[in-house]
Amino acid sequence: MILLDGKKTAADIKEEISLEVRDLKNNGKKTPHLAAVIVGNDGASITYVNAKVKACERVGFESSLIRLPEETTEEELLNEIAVLNVDNNIDGFIVQLPLPKHINEQKILMAVDPDKDVDGFHPTNVGKMALNLPTFISATPFGILELLDRYNVETSGKHVVVLGRSHIVGSPMSILLSQKRKIGNATVTMCHSRTQNLKDITLQADIIVAAIGIPEFVKADMVKDNVTIIDVGITRVGDTSKKNGYRLIGDVDFNEVSKKAAYITPVPGGVGPMTIAMLLKNTLLACERKS
């Protein structure tokens, strides 16, 4: 079994980005600048956004964190986005999801300038991704493609089973892996909560991408020998032995499934760190596109 080490791979990517930023600065070019907007006090979201901002600092980017209160209205958030859209100093920005219930998420995502949409969530960018045109690929699917690429995991002609149809992971992952691209050309089956005979399907998978948010859902009897496992799950469960009071559990029962797998991502330290690295990569791209 080979561990797909997202932590190490993300560190390598961030090092590569740092060198590019150093070159940009040495050549008198603009320093990439990412802004992140967060509304409300969701603990997990605050942790993720802080990690994104910290990662910017590490690679030499500029960053802005815009924290808005839970009561922020949709109109106020739209105004904030309008300001970021026209701020020439900001190359890309993200609005951390989920948003409070009184705000229409789709309306917010559609207000972001597609050229600054480094999350790749705007319908224009989702459309370009679906057509295999150059665009910002969302950080999590982009990170998974990069991880498979750097570990030389063959996808061409393989049967990939994607568990989950979310807009952020499952849906783009199934589209990307079926496309004619370096990490692609797979036969993809997309499974979701209404799928019948799920085990019959997962047993046929060469690669499983698990993105359903149910801790340890994928068990050893659901996979064949030498399967490749990409575990996108990051459910927090209480753990008093940890300093922060919780630990992260993936969608895959790592202990038993890793015994049958050829490649597997750990949780934490697999897909999560890659997501942040690819957000930085998209921001660098946004900055370079402008100049």
Ligand code: GUN
């Ligand atoms: N919430 C969970 N994942 C993401 C992400 O990749 N981007 C944003 N903006 N919010 C998220």
